[in-house]
Amino acid sequence: MSSPEARFNQAIKEILAGGLTRTVLSVILGFLVGALFMIGSNKEFLEGLTYFFSRPQDSLGAAWTVVSDGYGALFRGSIFNAEAEDLIKAFRPLTETLRLGAPLIAAGLGIGLAFRVGLFNIGGTGQLIFGMIFSTWVATRIELPIVLHMIVALIAGILGACLLGALVGFLKARTGAHEVILTIMLNYIAIYFFSFLMRDPALLQEERASGNPKADPAAVTAQFPKLFGDEYSLHWGLVFSIAAVIVYWWLMERSTIGYRLRMVGFNPDAAKTAGINVNRTYVLAMALSAAFVGVAGANQALGTAIGVTPSSHAGIGFDAITVALLGGSSAPGILLAGLLFGAFKAGAPAMQVIGVSPEVLGIVQGAIVLFIAAPPLIRAIFGLPKPQTTNALGAIRGRVFGKGGAK
Amino acid sequence: MKLELRGITKRFGQLVANDSINLVVQPGEIHALLGENGAGKSTLMNVLYGLYQADEGQILLDDKAQKFSGPGDAMASGIGMVHQHFMLIPVFTVAENVALGNEPTGLFGTFKLAEARKRVVEISDRFGFNVDPDALVEDLPVGVQQRVEIIKALSRDAKVLVLDEPTAVLTPQETDELMAIMRQLAKAGTSIVFITHKLREVKEVADKITVIRLGKVVGDAAPDASTSELASMMVGREVDLTVTKRQASLGDEVLRVENISVLDDRNQRAVNGVSFMVQRGEILAIAGVQGNGQTELAEALLGLRPVIKGSGSISINGEHRKSQASVRDVLESGVGFIPEDRKKDGLVSEFTIAENLMLNASYKSVFTKGLNINFAARKKISKDLVERFDVRTPSADHLAGKLSGGNQQKVVVARELYRKVDLLIASQPTRGVDVGSIEFIHEQLVAERDAGKGVVLISTELDEVLALADRIAVMYRGQIIGIVGPETSREQLGKMMAGVAA
Numbered sequence: 001m002s003s004p005e006a007r008f009n010q011a012i013k014e015i016l017a018g019g020l021t022r023t024v025l026s027v028i029l030g031f032l033v034g035a036l037f038m039i040g041s042n043k044e045f046l047e048g049l050t051y052f053f054s055r056p057q058d059s060l061g062a063a064w065t066v067v068s069d070g071y072g073a074l075f076r077g078s079i080f081n082a083e084a085e086d087l088i089k090a091f092r093p094l095t096e097t098l099r100l101g102a103p104l105i106a107a108g109l110g111i112g113l114a115f116r117v118g119l120f121n122i123g124g125t126g127q128l129i130f131g132m133i134f135s136t137w138v139a140t141r142i143e144l145p146i147v148l149h150m151i152v153a154l155i156a157g158i159l160g161a162c163l164l165g166a167l168v169g170f171l172k173a174r175t176g177a178h179e180v181i182l183t184i185m186l187n188y189i190a191i192y193f194f195s196f197l198m199r200d201p202a203l204l205q206e207e208r209a210s211g212n213p214k215a216d217p218a219a220v221t222a223q224f225p226k227l228f229g230d231e232y233s234l235h236w237g238l239v240f241s242i243a244a245v246i247v248y249w250w251l252m253e254r255s256t257i258g259y260r261l262r263m264v265g266f267n268p269d270a271a272k273t274a275g276i277n278v279n280r281t282y283v284l285a286m287a288l289s290a291a292f293v294g295v296a297g298a299n300q301a302l303g304t305a306i307g308v309t310p311s312s313h314a315g316i317g318f319d320a321i322t323v324a325l326l327g328g329s330s331a332p333g334i335l336l337a338g339l340l341f342g343a344f345k346a347g348a349p350a351m352q353v354i355g356v357s358p359e360v361l362g363i364v365q366g367a368i369v370l371f372i373a374a375p376p377l378i379r380a381i382f383g384l385p386k387p388q389t390t391n392a393l394g395a396i397r398g399r400v401f402g403k404g405g406a407k
Numbered sequence: 408m409k410l411e412l413r414g415i416t417k418r419f420g421q422l423v424a425n426d427s428i429n430l431v432v433q434p435g436e437i438h439a440l441l442g443e444n445g446a447g448k449s450t451l452m453n454v455l456y457g458l459y460q461a462d463e464g465q466i467l468l469d470d471k472a473q474k475f476s477g478p479g480d481a482m483a484s485g486i487g488m489v490h491q492h493f494m495l496i497p498v499f500t501v502a503e504n505v506a507l508g509n510e511p512t513g514l515f516g517t518f519k520l521a522e523a524r525k526r527v528v529e530i531s532d533r534f535g536f537n538v539d540p541d542a543l544v545e546d547l548p549v550g551v552q553q554r555v556e557i558i559k560a561l562s563r564d565a566k567v568l569v570l571d572e573p574t575a576v577l578t579p580q581e582t583d584e585l586m587a588i589m590r591q592l593a594k595a596g597t598s599i600v601f602i603t604h605k606l607r608e609v610k611e612v613a614d615k616i617t618v619i620r621l622g623k624v625v626g627d628a629a630p631d632a633s634t635s636e637l638a639s640m641m642v643g644r645e646v647d648l649t650v651t652k653r654q655a656s657l658g659d660e661v662l663r664v665e666n667i668s669v670l671d672d673r674n675q676r677a678v679n680g681v682s683f684m685v686q687r688g689e690i691l692a693i694a695g696v697q698g699n700g701q702t703e704l705a706e707a708l709l710g711l712r713p714v715i716k717g718s719g720s721i722s723i724n725g726e727h728r729k730s731q732a733s734v735r736d737v738l739e740s741g742v743g744f745i746p747e748d749r750k751k752d753g754l755v756s757e758f759t760i761a762e763n764l765m766l767n768a769s770y771k772s773v774f775t776k777g778l779n780i781n782f783a784a785r786k787k788i789s790k791d792l793v794e795r796f797d798v799r800t801p802s803a804d805h806l807a808g809k810l811s812g813g814n815q816q817k818v819v820v821a822r823e824l825y826r827k828v829d830l831l832i833a834s835q836p837t838r839g840v841d842v843g844s845i846e847f848i849h850e851q852l853v854a855e856r857d858a859g860k861g862v863v864l865i866s867t868e869l870d871e872v873l874a875l876a877d878r879i880a881v882m883y884r885g886q887i888i889g890i891v892g893p894e895t896s897r898e899q900l901g902k903m904m905a906g907v908a909a
Binding site for chain 1: 737752
């Protein structure tokens with residue numbers, strides 16, 4: 001029974017064993033792949049190709065223009081817009097990056113936690129939706145004073161996600177079912193359950209909604225307040241996500257709970273022999289993993305003045321897998337990776353405006369994961385030496401998990 | 408065939424596994440390659456067998472230089488190898504296994520089983536191996552499986568036969584039989600390279616002995632060299648192989664096992680109605696050939712494996728244990744456990760030494776402060792333990808996976824003994840451990856006994872059992888055949904290990 005399981009865990013370990021160099025190279029390669037797609041779909045470039053050998057500069061110039069324009073727009077849309085009329089507007093892209101990155105960071109932490117226990121939590125979407133359901137219910141169906149209402153709604157979101165995660169852990173521990181299958185299937189259940197709730201005004205549906213699945217907007221008392229006034233839509237979700245990063249760091253690097261979680265992730269046999277109840281640890285790990293995702297769920301439900309819809313999960317549950325992989329499941333890594341992907345989301349509209357299809361960013365994202373998850377490929381491209389087994393294992397700790405690691 | 412290795416050097420990155428090794432094996436000679444684990448014996452033989460390419464040096468057969476790019480080449484040139492772990496397919500018959508990779512085929516590639524059988528019978532008869540060509544390999548005792556491996560090599564006309572630690576899995580009687588076979592093969596002109604770290608066997612069967620240490624040949628010896636002389640060559644310093652211990656001063660009963668039965672992973676009864684007790688101040692050794700239920704017994708004592716309901720009971724310090732005690736309960740009731748497979752069960756290779764030292768003390772112990780790890784205390788304790796237990800490492804912050812086997816085992820021993828236990832269960836504590844560390848670990852076990860702890864030593868090494876035990880329980884097919892005193896002769900124990908009651 002343990003052998004395919006062990007092989008699977010080994011694969012996760014190897015994928016996570018990437019190290020900083022490979023991560024950076026993967027990101028650069030991802031952008032290069034994205035550039036190729038931009039060039040390939042550019043009309044001037046393709047027209048230039050027909051007479052490439054007589055005037056190559058036409059094609060090459062067009063290629064350069066489209067790539068620099070495209071990524072330039074990405075920068076303008078996500079970091080700083082020098083063309084804006086005033087300084088406040090110029091900085092808005094950066095705040096958008098932070099706003100959109102916040103739930104990615106929180107959910108990424110959740111997925112990363114599961115990775116470090118040797119579990120593959122594909123159920124971010126479902127857990128996020130459960131978080132939204134609970135938060136939305138508290139935010140729309142209960143009346144509480146300001147601040148308290150928000151806190152209760154946030155905690156409800158965390159608990160809601162936690163519940164679904166714990167269920168996965170419980171089923172895995174009890175029946176030996178694989179968490180990948182369980183979480184994928186529960187995603188569907190969660191998505192349709194969510195829509196179901198929003199079809200009935202007695203449940204979550206907005207009173208005035210004309211048959212469309214849509215929930216009431218969160219009560220003003222429960223909404224995350226804006227961080228820097230009404231000029232920016234950045235809200236307290238960022239603060240909660242950064243708090244989650246700190247909690248995650250403490251949990252995984254400093255606490256005995258995280259120590260046992262990591263132990264089970266590295267070597268469940270040794271953990272068993274050391275008196276650790278491995279099955280119970282799996283339940284705990286899935287619950288904690290989902291709890292972090294729940295922060296993102298609350299963020300989606302409470303971070304906006306309009307009611308949630310079935311698409312409010314915004315694909316964060318899946319993007320979080322990428323974020324966790326890119327961040328090597330370490331707290332600082334996930335923070336940076338979440339911000340990068342937040343920038344992609346923030347910058348996409350700006351790219352669309354200049355006529356570059358923002359789907360290119362999806363390709364960049366996918367390519368990054370591919371390069372990180374395909375170590376032999378990346379090693380082959382850059383001629384890196386194949387790490388010996390012990391080195392690879394060492395690299396996990398030393399490079400990926402070593403940040404602020406236990407001394 | 409004469410085998411000569413000239414200046415073989417093999418490097419793995421920084422590590423020089425073989426440093427210009429010269430070795431000459433004459434036709435019909437039994438040449439023992441003696442060295443500790445990690446000395447470079449296996450690397451050398453893998454170079455010879457074409458599994459590794461030497462960085463420098465030459466392999467000569469009958470004075471002709473050879474170039475092997477894989478085991479196929481080596482086999483074709485007449486080199487046969489019997490690995491420590493058998494390369495047999497359990498559900499195939501002997502004949503099928505022997506033919507595998509070298510199948511006699513007829514028209515359209517049909518497999519000619521009859522011919523394969525004939526080949527097995529012929530070799531088996533010639534050397535008196537007594538192997539049934541139609542038996543399934545999984546039904547055969549380990550000793551016979553090994554003979555199948557030898558037949559496999561001989562069926563490919565091996566003129567040089569390499570035996571890699573062949574006696575590790577054998578009973579003393581089977582070992583004797585293997586030695587007889589080796590002599591017979593040598594007489595028929597086969598050159599044999601016999602890799603081992605067991606001095607007694609070397610002296611008994613070898614014509615010539617080459618000792619390897621740290622990848623270099625440190626000298627040759629004749630089989631009449633004294634044991635301590637060979638051991639010193641192997642380790643590089645004087646070693647004392649005898650363990651000095653005082654008369655046991657027995658105290659209260661610390662462990663009582665009554666009539667327990669345990670299932671193995673395949674739901675077979677691996678332990679069948681075993682009873683024994685251990686007093687403070689004694690070492691009870693559980694001897695026996697590997698795979699006779701010792702592993703399952705140890706796991707049951709720790710609570711890792713359930714005891715069959717209603718089959719019996721285990722009491723520690725006079726207290727009856729719940730039938731389904733958790734491992735944590737058992738550990739916290741004062742039991743220390745050294746698992747037989749330290750890489751799998753004893754250590755987390757990706758953790759540092761310091762992290763490994765708190766492996767089973769992460770709930771509430773000196774290593775913790777509320778929910779936090781007490782990093783300051785851990786640093787201090789691990790530094791202290793690394794010194795006291797002579798773990799060879801630059802610091803306790805190094806990864807446990809990078810330590811040598813002996814040093815890894817010292818980390819495990821240090822962890823278990825630091826916890827102040829009443830009962831120590833040590834399962835194969837010196838397997839795959841260098842001689843220096845063996846000495847040290849043995850001293851520690853005796854020190855625990857002298858400090859009034861009960862020690863259960865589960866070991867398949869008769870030498871270890873005889874050196875340490877105050878009483879010896881011999882296990883055979885899940886049962887204890889008898890419990891005898893330490894003065895019992897090797898022959899008598901050997902018989903018991905083969906199932907003959909005392």
